[in-house]
Amino acid sequence: MVGITFRKKTYVTVHLETYTFYKEYQDTHKMKVPLETFIAFCIFKYCPSTSVVLRFVPVKPTPEQVKAAVILAKENLVYMINDYEVPWPVAMCVYPVIMNDDLIVTGLCAVARHIAIFRTCGRIPEEHEEGLLGFRHSCLQAPNEVSIWTKFCEIDMIKAMxxxxxxxxxxELPKHLVRFEHHLRKPVRVHNIYKVARNIKKESVKAEQQANAGGKSTDGPETSGTRDPQPSTSSGPPASNSGSLQSVEEEESVEKLDKVEQQPSAELTESVVDEEQKCVLKSVDTDQSTVMSKADVTKDEGDANDQQQTAEQKPSTEQPANAEQQASSNQTETDKQVPTEKSSNAEIQALADKQTPNESGEGTSAAQRIAKPRKWKSLRKRECLIESTTKIEDLQVNHEYAEGPFLTLADLVLLPTYHVIIQTIGEQRFESLLPTTYRWYKKVMSLQKVQDTFVCYMDKFDIQQTTSENISLPTSEDVSLYKTDPKRHNPRKRIYTREEDIEAALSFIKEGMELPISENNYEPAFEWKDIPEYASPYAGFLPDTRAQRKSQQLENLVLAVLKMATDGDVIVDFCSGGGHLGILLAYLLPRCTIIFLENKVQSLFTARERIQKLRINNVFYFQCNLDFFIGEFDIGVGLHACGIATDLILDKCVQAKAKFVVSPCCYGSLHYTNRLIYPRSQAFASVPIVNYLCIAHAADQTHKEHPLAVRGARCMAIIDSDRARLAEEMGYKVTLMKLKPPTCTPKNDLLIGIPPEE
Incomplete structure (x- = not known):
């Protein structure tokens, strides 16, 4: 056994919060849990995996939390751990939390996605062909900081409940319930919506044909060379909008099979191939005229007359040896006379009359053409075609589920919340107020898989129905929750500035409000040539034009951190992205623990690959929003955290009494939220919010060699001075300086804060 090492299998551990301690659970086999815990638990049951395990962490709740808790009844033994057994990275986050080796995932939607990724069972027919996560696994992928839909699922609806x-x-009902009702009535917005609509129509046509003919096609009489259509083998009800829909690849293969079976003429084949290459469907009539264009227009009418003449004359089967050649020659002459698409109907009719045999025999060839039956599959195909110019509202693709015609993870996240709400209000009353939402609720509840993994536990909820008699609906803007919908809900109102508006806003800035800009005196403490390849931006991770500027930006922040860091410090790289700043800090400070905090999975994977090649083991990766990170740390850093992210970073640092080194960015995207109030400090409280946002918008006018760059730099300093004054009111000593050289980036402000001594 020499040379063989055995590595213990690592599990994805899901940590869930419970309000019941172990002894009480042993006696009752029931736990009071927050709704987030229940949702994560049921998704774990829906997506079983041998690599995922559950751990319940008992915590002492507040009275409000107990009132909103639900009952989780489970006969089997539940594994519980105490506070001292909780890994420290997990304790730094809001539950539910997943720990997968050095990767920490927190936030309800992110945890649910992570569980679904490790799913080992097959999907049900109602799901998308790629599973619960939908097309390209994008369901609930965007964090709630930027996604209205994710925020609605994991925050807004929990608060409404x-x-x-x-x-x-x-x-009065919470307005979020009305927003979802409006959302379900809006046109579906999914990838390749026209392909989905065609598949739905195709399945509907198949179901109708099978119903009329007892499962047998009725497109026309059976003739030689024409095969019977194959019955549908897709699972689920044929006419359903989900489950029985064919994938994009399946539809393309069916279309290719149709062409092979039809064996059309050369002109028809060329026309169809040309149309598919162009992918243009002008209209149903245009498509039919295209399919029947050129020789087919004449050939079909000739075929009808040929059939009649063949029945009357019954010509002898003894044809000259060159009959087929003669027919081919006549067909070639016909092709030369085929009118263009712009030809009038009269010209087409005249040409058809000329080519049709008459009673006197004029216009006939020596050999009679054999009649060909109409291609039934081409007719079915034309019935299923939907032109790309059709409005989305007219596609008849309805909201069977929350995100369209397929069951997705969003439905499972929303279902328990709506169950509590509906049972509290009463089903009849809820249906009368929100009928579309109620139909969605009953459809999801009727699925057998949901019955086995959600409903069996939700039936044990201890829900008290409200005694309120008159419940009204609030007025809510009739907008969509889709990000791609131009009529979506958008709380940000963009500020467009004019010269007079900016000057009027700047008049509110009085002397002494702005923080003086200090000189950047940090001396270089390392040489880039001594930095390993995977810790340097010169290693090809950035374009050559950006590598030098990025290295200058990193050097400014790293030098500030090196001056204040001590051994054993926990340093958080907020909004770490691909890890340029955090990797350099991890290499230069091997005795410190570096946390990469980023909500984009791909960015963390990129950073992780670089760290593994450097063989550095002092790094942890946190996939979460800033809201879900509640741990203590010593230093917080952030390079070009966009918009309100800079303010969230500063708030985290102030709450943890940690030092901070932050370079802000994207001032124009600042907006007031339920978490942030602008202006931030008492020193700037006299500036009206409209004028404040006008200054923030002008702060983005810092383009190189631009006439407005000087004023833009001052506006940028005003916003950062407001941030610095807020920290100073909390006892911090704050320095505002410029990155060196200032040309390394237009957003070159640097805020450095030192907390008050204990």
């Missing part, structure tokens, strides 16, 4: 269950007397 808590508002209803905690209400003493419910008079």
């Amino acid at each position: 808590q508002e209803i269950t905690n209400a003493v007397e419910l008079k």
